Amino acid sequence: MRTHPRFTHLAALLLCCAAVAACKKEEAPPPAPATAPAAPQAAAPAAFAVTSLDLGKQLGPDKKVTESLTVFAAGDTIYASVGSTGASPNVALKARWTYEEDGQLVNESVQTIAPTGPAVTEFHIGKPSGWPPGKYKVVISANDQPVQSKMYEVK
């Protein structure tokens, strides 16, 4: 039987189309499920923020005070544990301790950090000869902006 050349060409063309379609099908990425969330993008790091300030006379290994206190004894070392979230390449955390009875500056310390997430920074002060009784205040600043403060008392 003789096949008409037009049919041969048509068959060849159809075969080619089918082959191309098959190849394309293999290359095509799998369809995303309808409920799939959008592709995760690199989330911008959260801005740095001080979230907590606790005072105590003892620190745990996580630099948090083991017990939050507002009244201390004359011989105590006083710890201020500052919790923060967010990231920053450079934050100057400052603790300014004052004696509220006469407004006197007791101490000022700065800890410069580059947090990449939640962090705890501790400041501590001690006085070998004993703290004068009275009310005290500690103010925490981040880059010179006051962000937290706490009053405490020495009895």
Added chain:
Amino acid sequence: MADKPKADFSDVTAGSSSTAPAPAPAAPAVRTYTVVRGDTLSKIAKQHYGDANRWKKIFEANTDILKDPDRIFPGQVLKIPDA
């Protein structure tokens, strides 16, 4: 009536620490110098270090643009490492 004496905080000891890392030290600023007609590495070394014999330090810092220490051209911007 005499004023109450001020409390003495001269013996206060203090410290601090953090779970957060310390900031990375700032990268040293890199000085640059744009070559002008008549310059040589020795001349530039003399100008920046006060010692013409230190031309090699400049050459080594600029091997990305300099292949031959005797061939520098006006307009080339050279890095001048710290002394």
